[in-house]
Amino acid sequence: xxxxxxxxxxxxxxxxxxxxxxxxxxxxxxxxxxxxxxxxxxxxxxxxxxxxxxxxxxxxxxxxxxxxxxxxxxxxxxxxxxxxxxxxxxxxxxxxxxxxxxxxxxxxxxxxxxxxxxxxxxxxxxxxxxxxxxxxxxxxxxxxxxxxxxxxxxxxxxxxxxxxxxxxxxxxxxxxxxxxxxxxxxxxxxxxxxxxxxxxxxxxxxxxxxxxxxxxxxxxxxxxxxxxxxxxxxxxxxxxxxxxxxxxxxxxxxxxxxxxxxxxxxxxxxxxxxxxxxxxxxxxxxxxxxxxxxxxxxxxxxxxxxxxxxxxxxxxxxxxxxxxxxxxxxxxxxxxxxxxxxxxxxxxxxxxxxxxxxxxxxxxxxxxxxxxxxxxxxxxxxxxxxxxxxxxxxxxxxxxxxxxxxxxxxxxxxxxxxxxxxxxxxxxxxxxxxxxxxxxxxxxxxxxxxxxxxxxxxxxxxxxxxxxxxxxxxxxxxxxxxxxxxxxxxxxxxxxxxxxxxxxxxxxxxxxxxxxxxxxxxxxxxxxxxxxxxxxxxxxx
Amino acid sequence: xxxxxxxxxxxxxxxxxxxxxxxxxxxxxxxxxxxxxxxxxxxxxxxxxxxxxxxxxxxxxxxxxxxxxxxxxxxxxxxxxxxxxxxxxxxxxxxxxxxxxxxxxxxxxxxxxxxxxxxxxxxxxxxxxxxxxxxxxxxxxxxxxxxxxxxxxxxxxxxxxxxxxxxxxxxxxxxxxxxxxxxxxxxxxxxxxxxxxxxxxxxxxxxxxxxxxxxxxxxxxxxxxxxxxxxxxxxxxxxxxxxxxxxxxxxxxxxxxxxxxxxxxxxxxxxxxxxxxxxxxxxxxxxxxxxxxxxxxxxxxxxxxxxxxx
Numbered sequence: 076x077x078x079x080x081x082x083x084x085x086x087x088x089x090x091x092x093x094x095x096x097x098x099x100x101x102x103x104x105x106x107x108x109x110x111x112x113x114x115x116x117x118x119x120x121x122x123x124x125x126x127x128x129x130x131x132x133x134x135x136x137x138x139x140x141x142x143x144x145x146x147x148x149x150x151x152x153x154x155x156x157x158x159x160x161x162x163x164x165x166x167x168x169x170x171x172x173x174x175x176x177x178x179x180x181x182x183x184x185x186x187x188x189x190x191x192x193x194x195x196x197x198x199x200x201x202x203x204x205x206x207x208x209x210x211x212x213x214x215x216x217x218x219x220x221x222x223x224x225x226x227x228x229x230x231x232x233x234x235x236x237x238x239x240x241x242x243x244x245x246x247x248x249x250x251x252x253x254x255x256x257x258x259x260x261x262x263x264x265x266x267x268x269x270x271x272x273x274x275x276x277x278x279x280x281x282x283x284x285x286x287x288x289x290x291x292x293x294x295x296x297x298x299x300x301x302x303x304x305x306x307x308x309x310x311x312x313x314x315x316x317x318x319x320x321x322x323x324x325x326x327x328x329x330x331x332x333x334x335x336x337x338x339x340x341x342x343x344x345x346x347x348x349x350x351x352x353x354x355x356x357x358x359x360x361x362x363x364x365x366x367x368x369x370x371x372x373x374x375x376x377x378x379x380x381x382x383x384x385x386x387x388x389x390x391x392x393x394x395x396x397x398x399x400x401x402x403x404x405x406x407x408x409x410x411x412x413x414x415x416x417x418x419x420x421x422x423x424x425x426x427x428x429x430x431x432x433x434x435x436x437x438x439x440x441x442x443x444x445x446x447x448x449x450x451x452x453x454x455x456x457x458x459x460x461x462x463x464x465x466x467x468x469x470x471x472x473x474x475x476x477x478x479x480x481x482x483x484x485x486x487x488x489x490x491x492x493x494x495x496x497x498x499x500x501x502x503x504x505x506x507x508x509x510x511x512x513x514x515x516x517x518x519x520x521x522x523x524x525x526x527x528x529x530x531x532x533x534x535x536x537x538x539x540x541x542x543x544x545x546x547x548x549x550x551x552x553x554x555x556x557x558x559x560x561x562x563x564x565x566x567x568x569x570x571x572x573x574x575x576x577x578x579x580x581x582x583x584x585x586x587x588x589x590x591x592x593x594x595x596x597x598x599x600x601x602x603x604x605x606x607x608x609x610x611x612x613x614x615x616x
Numbered sequence: 617x618x619x620x621x622x623x624x625x626x627x628x629x630x631x632x633x634x635x636x637x638x639x640x641x642x643x644x645x646x647x648x649x650x651x652x653x654x655x656x657x658x659x660x661x662x663x664x665x666x667x668x669x670x671x672x673x674x675x676x677x678x679x680x681x682x683x684x685x686x687x688x689x690x691x692x693x694x695x696x697x698x699x700x701x702x703x704x705x706x707x708x709x710x711x712x713x714x715x716x717x718x719x720x721x722x723x724x725x726x727x728x729x730x731x732x733x734x735x736x737x738x739x740x741x742x743x744x745x746x747x748x749x750x751x752x753x754x755x756x757x758x759x760x761x762x763x764x765x766x767x768x769x770x771x772x773x774x775x776x777x778x779x780x781x782x783x784x785x786x787x788x789x790x791x792x793x794x795x796x797x798x799x800x801x802x803x804x805x806x807x808x809x810x811x812x813x814x815x816x817x818x819x820x821x822x823x824x825x826x827x828x829x830x831x832x833x834x835x836x837x838x839x840x841x842x843x844x845x846x847x848x849x850x851x852x853x854x855x856x857x858x859x860x861x862x863x864x865x866x867x868x869x870x871x872x873x874x875x876x877x878x879x880x881x882x883x884x885x886x887x888x889x890x891x892x893x894x895x896x897x898x899x900x901x902x903x904x905x906x907x908x909x910x911x912x913x914x915x916x917x918x919x920x921x922x923x924x925x926x
Binding site: 261354355356357358359360361362363366367368369372376458459460462463464465466467468469470611612613614615 | 667671699701704705715730759
């Protein structure tokens, strides 16, 4: 069981380690580029960052001593890694606690004589082992990045201490999700419920950074609070031993709670069984007209996902737009960040910054949305739905085209909700985004997202099982090329390899026609190739 | 009678001797063919080739003269399909799945859907993930039969159904046949095939071993015989008797297999004092197994030439 559990965790380990290493290296390099090399420039940079950092207190801890590279790494890297590792822990725990059960693996193990206690403890220990490896390699990469960027390494002791604190937090999030997952009946439910609980405790801590009355609440419920209070790398910072120890103890207590809850429930059901809502019995097909129209049926099937994506992205858009005015004032006063002014585009600088802040992030989110859709196409194949669709008089070409059409509609839904939220958020900051420009910028997001989907469609048609991993890697590399390339002064040819570079800055600079044509060509070409490949390959599990 | 399904040299080579090789088969219009074989024999591969889901390595398949690859869309207007592995429809309700598939297919009569659901007591109001294994199978049957297809391609369709629903399913197949439909039924359960098939095709290791009318298959049955003697066993005479195989002697008892007539065996016993003779007709299952066992008393080729009298 140990070996099999390790295998199940292996992909996550490789992905997280790769991401952590890359992120660490890049952030260390960014410091050198943005802060300059003189003591004066770094001091000025630090002061500006401390002011700027307060705007991001919803996601990052408050910065201290960021004029030093160690302080910057503590804030910018080890402040953001809990989000990254927490997300990984959340998904891993949902998969281990309910995903394996959904796939029947748990039943197999129980039938083979593995007890529930042993099952939970083994999964926890395997995750702990992978987390140790991922965090150790990430920290090593960060230190390497610092050596390359600044010529000197970070102090080993504090690096170890902050890594230990990160491990304690990651394990706490994992065990918390495992415990919460016992109240859900499916992997999706576990991830959703776990995400809700972890999200709530995360944001309680985030808000407590600026709302003092929330501090007592954060102290009681949020493991993130105990991670934040120790900042070993920051100048004058310290490693909070009781807090870290407390997190380790909490994770063990939560594992014990998970074992108890799991022993109290039936396999395949939640601790508290909610009687399913009675639905009138019927022997007739649904009268819903949307289901009769294949493209709309595909949209209808994912209606709640579209709403969730729209609300999630909309919240983020609103938040970023609402802080755009303060951010611009800060950027104008910072020599290190003036490079952003040249990247933002022309026209009203507030609108330009809103566009730069938001669309930079939204492009990444939209590409992730496209990846989720490609994952769905791959699953159609692996789970037999494609086979069922092709048992009807439907050509494979039609399947590919209907997928594309349905995705355009889904993206349009998410984009519409988000753009509305952006406009509202900007209004709260007294920034007026011209409706025409916002409409153009929003419409251009569709060919952008579709070009990712088209690449994914090719992959899903040729090798459905590998499609998501390959597309996610390409997306990640593309995004980093676009976001960090200009800051790190990478050559133009390298930046143009990224689809992200094709979108331009339509909110202020109008349509980048070359980019639009290339995105359109990728989209059309990709789906044509996908259709051809689909015709040629065998379908099925 | 014209051929509803016709394959010519149909092959799908997955390597390492796995797949389907050189299948030549005809199923007449209105006929029910039981397609028998153990797991991994190539039944599902045959069906996936007929459905145009996988491409053949060689040969061709036609349904009503339409090429299953090049004219796959047209072919599927005539075909109803029940897959071997059920697709996963997650949180959709049964009624939504039927509506979606009906929308894709077109021309589905809601009354037919309702009739089938009533026969199987299937509630379409439930979510797919809430269905039991049997109810999921019933839904697959609804999707396969709802448009009254001219050809039914069924891949182990009764898996998960209880005996009552299995009977209902057999009735539906018979009714479809009476209405003129052709049925290609893949199964590894002989009794299932026995219930509804006109003809049986037996596949082993990707090759069609035998096609025979069901009655013909019954005729080639052999008998298992147990004889008890009061005195010594005439073992050499029994072993020498024509049509007698697999002779096992223990104390005063002989067990053997007799193909064809009993006359040679009776002659071998005429000088011995027989206390008891018991003859047992093997089930079709046992006949079926002998086709698969390379070391069994009867090889596939032998069966075709085995005497029909028992």
